Amino acid sequence: xxxxxxKFGYAILxxxxxxxxxxxxxxxxxxxxxxxxxxxxxxxxxxHGSEMQGGNAQSLVDGVWQFGVEDSYVFRNIKxxxxxxxxxxxxxxxxxxxxxxxxxxVRGVEKDRGVERPAIxxxxxxxDYELNIEVFxxxxxxxxxxxxxxxxxxLITEKPGRVRVVKNGKMLSQPVAGTPAVLNEGQGGLLDxxxxxxxAQNGWIYLAYSHSLTSAGSERPVAMTxxxxxxxxxxxxxxxxxxxxxxAETYRTTRHHYGCRxxxxxxxxxxFAIGDRGYQDQAQDYKLPNGKVHRIYxxxxxxxxxxxxxxxxxxxxxxxxxxxxxxxxxxHPTTGHLWTTExxxxxxxxxxxxxPGKNYGWPVITYGRNYNGTTITDNRTYxxxxxxxxxxxxxxxxxxxxxxxxxxxxxxxNKLMVGALKYExxxxxxxxxxxxxxxxxxxxxxxxxxxxSTGPDGxxxxxxxxxxxxxxxxxx
Ligand code: HEC
Numbered sequence: 373x374x375x376x377x378x379k380f381g382y383a384i385l386x387x388x389x390x391x392x393x394x395x396x397x398x399x400x401x402x403x404x405x406x407x408x409x410x411x412x413x414x415x416x417x418x419x420h421g422s423e424m425q426g427g428n429a430q431s432l433v434d435g436v437w438q439f440g441v442e443d444s445y446v447f448r449n450i451k452x453x454x455x456x457x458x459x460x461x462x463x464x465x466x467x468x469x470x471x472x473x474x475x476x477x478v479r480g481v482e483k484d485r486g487v488e489r490p491a492i493x494x495x496x497x498x499x500d501y502e503l504n505i506e507v508f509x510x511x512x513x514x515x516x517x518x519x520x521x522x523x524x525x526x527l528i529t530e531k532p533g534r535v536r537v538v539k540n541g542k543m544l545s546q547p548v549a550g551t552p553a554v555l556n557e558g559q560g561g562l563l564d565x566x567x568x569x570x571x572a573q574n575g576w577i578y579l580a581y582s583h584s585l586t587s588a589g590s591e592r593p594v595a596m597t598x599x600x601x602x603x604x605x606x607x608x609x610x611x612x613x614x615x616x617x618x619x620a621e622t623y624r625t626t627r628h629h630y631g632c633r634x635x636x637x638x639x640x641x642x643x644f645a646i647g648d649r650g651y652q653d654q655a656q657d658y659k660l661p662n663g664k665v666h667r668i669y670x671x672x673x674x675x676x677x678x679x680x681x682x683x684x685x686x687x688x689x690x691x692x693x694x695x696x697x698x699x700x701x702x703x704h705p706t707t708g709h710l711w712t713t714e715x716x717x718x719x720x721x722x723x724x725x726x727x728p729g730k731n732y733g734w735p736v737i738t739y740g741r742n743y744n745g746t747t748i749t750d751n752r753t754y755x756x757x758x759x760x761x762x763x764x765x766x767x768x769x770x771x772x773x774x775x776x777x778x779x780x781x782x783x784x785x786n787k788l789m790v791g792a793l794k795y796e797x798x799x800x801x802x803x804x805x806x807x808x809x810x811x812x813x814x815x816x817x818x819x820x821x822x823x824x825s826t827g828p829d830g831x832x833x834x835x836x837x838x839x840x841x842x843x844x845x846x847x848x
Contacts, residue, residue: 408477411470415462424481429459432478435487436817439766440794446475452718452745454766463745490817492839495848498800498814500783502848505818508833509543509842512536515835516822517633517772518842519567523828527577527604528835528842531561535579537607538842550609551602555584555595558627563597564644566634568670575603576670578615580632580644585623594623596661597630597646601670615672616644616689618661626650629662633701633773638708642670643726645712647697652735652748655694658686663734665698665712665726667691679729694732694757695724700773705786711761713770713790716740717748721767722760723790725806733757739765762801762808769794772823776800778830780847789814789832791821798824798834818843 413422419429430438439449450471453461462471496503509515514531521527526538533554534547554562560582568576583598599616602609629647636642648655648663655663658680666689667678680686700713710726720740724732737751739760753759764770772791776784788801796817802810815821819836827833832845 403476404473405477405480407470408473408475408480411466411474412477415465416474419458424478433482433485433487435482435489438795438817440769441489441796443475443479445794446478447471448718448743449766450474452766456765492818492841492843496815499812501781503814503845504848505815506844506846507841508541508844509536509538510840511543512840512842514561514837515840515842516562517564518823518825518833518835519565520825520828521567521571521577521604526827526833526842527565527567529562529565529579531563532556533562533581535562535565535604535609537604544607546607548604548607548609551579552581552583552598552600552609552612554581555593555627556582560595560627560630563630563632564634566636568601569636576601577604578634578642578670580634582627582630583617585620587623587625590625592625594620594625595627595630596623596649597632597644599632599634599644599672613672615642615670616666616668618646618687622660622662624649624651624662629697631698633698633712635701635703635710636670637703637710640669641667641675643667643691643701643703643710645695645698645701647695647715648734652696655696655734656731656736658683658690658693661687661690663693663695664690665692665695665710667728691728692726692730692732694734694736696734696738699771700790702773702775702788705775705777711773711775711788713773715770716763716765716767718743718745719765719767721764721770723762723770723788723801723808724758725761727758731757732760739763740767761806767794768792768797768799769820772821772825772835774825776826776832778826778832780830781832789824789826791824791834793820793822793837796820798832815845 421427424432451463453459516529516531518528524540528536535551537544562581564580566578578601580599582595584593584595587594596618602612626649629649631645631647634644645665646662654660668689674688680690681688697715698712702711712724714722717740720738737754771793774789776787790799797813798815800812801808822837823835825833834843
């Protein structure tokens with residue numbers, strides 16, 4: 373009977389060794405806040421204050437993160453710096469682990485002091501106007517876009533796949549029934565809603581969303597951006613027509629960079645954009661729909677003078693090439709030109725005036741680099757490729773775009789309102805021709821800005837994520 377006992381002893385010993393190894397492995401992975409505290413004092417305290425209270429630079433424990441609140445943004449801001457504002461890059465001085473140790477220390481101090489995100493302010497000042505900020509709609513789930521049927525009715529999309537109606541300032545308790553099924557994964561889901569410019573006569577409403585197909589070769593459904601139009605009767609989606617669907621073989625298994633906004637020019641065209649779907653080189657291939665701006669008629673037919681319509685094998689709806697992931701689109705109120713905001717990689721968010729058949733360069737030229745710090749290309753310019761009209765480096769994560777066209781703020785007539793997810797702001801750009809000559813932030817830190825729109829009453833409507841609300845900016 374001795375031998376089995378011996379075996380039992382070995383087994384216990386072995387288990388103990390395994391347990392010790394795994395505990396030390398877990399400890400090794402855990403973020404070391406003490407080391408973070410030491411490094412903070414050594415590298416950061418001189419500017420951000422020994423108690424993080426601020427000094428030469430802002431407080432890190434006031435709950436306000438101007439340059440992105442999530443750990444991934446804070447990490448990038450430390451590693452790559454915000455150099456034009458005097459925040460150094462630490463990519464050479466600190467390892468990734470040590471940057472995470474510092475973040476763990478900062479988060480710990482935030483928690484100890486009970487720091488909370490400040491509530492949305494109820495007013496704000498700008499150079500031209502004092503603004504009231506009020507909640508227009510809440511109780512939403514990842515709202516993505518807003519448009520207006522008439523003076524009293526707004527439509528709001530929720531990314532999981534719902535269209536909500538706000539009538540006379542009250543949101544209907546039920547979403548519109550019967551809207552298309554969407555693939556709500558990653559950046560995909562129900563995206564834009566747009567109301568036909570002649571809605572009062574024809575009743576058409578347009579939706580863009582991530583559409584999935586089961587693919588023969590893989591378990592994972594493939595997906596691409598798709599557009600439909602339909603009508604809303606008694607809170608029901610009816611008369612649906614598909615107006616853009618990409619060829620099935622161009623669908624992808626990725627779940628990001630879908631585009632998509634829908635706008636109309638004064639000559640009866642409809643524009644939308646599809647992001648590169650994570651395949652950057654495909655943005656240059658006119659045989660594929662991704663990484664491009666498209667132009668169609670609202671019934672889905674192709675304008676004969678589309679720049680690629682007569683090229684053998686090209687996707688006939690293409691209007692421009694080399695667009696990484698457009699998240700804002702607007703038509704200039706007097707010129708009728710299409711303007712877009714596009715997510716660059718790290719650095720290099722762009723504002724572009726989109727002209728037919730032009731190539732906007734992604735990924736051959738860009739001012740950004742990959743988020744892991746590696747270089748995409750050394751080229752900033754290239755023959756036959758367009759430069760941006762304006763550029764944000766570091767990236768603010770541009771999202772949502774509209775020209776201000778209301779009567780409430782006459783001094784802002786035809787200025788561009790640019791939303792930003794990461795920097796949680798709405799910026800007003802003044803254009804002179806195709807140059808940006810002035811930039812002013814009019815809303816900051818209310819939430820991640822997904823969409824911005826002039827309302828029929830002249831107020832500015834801002835769709836926010838986290839908190840998931842729509843706020844209305846009006847003149848005080
Ligand atoms: C030379 C001064 C300086 C030093 C040293 C410095 N910073 Fe900064 N930091 C800044 C400035 C300037 C900003 C820009 C924002 C501002 O203050 O308006 C900033 C911004 C930041 C932000 C973005 C805050 C937000 O609201 O989103 C973080 C995070 C940050 N610093 C962390 C650190 C850490 C961690 C260290 C040490 C490893 C450090 N900084 C060292 C000057 C400094």
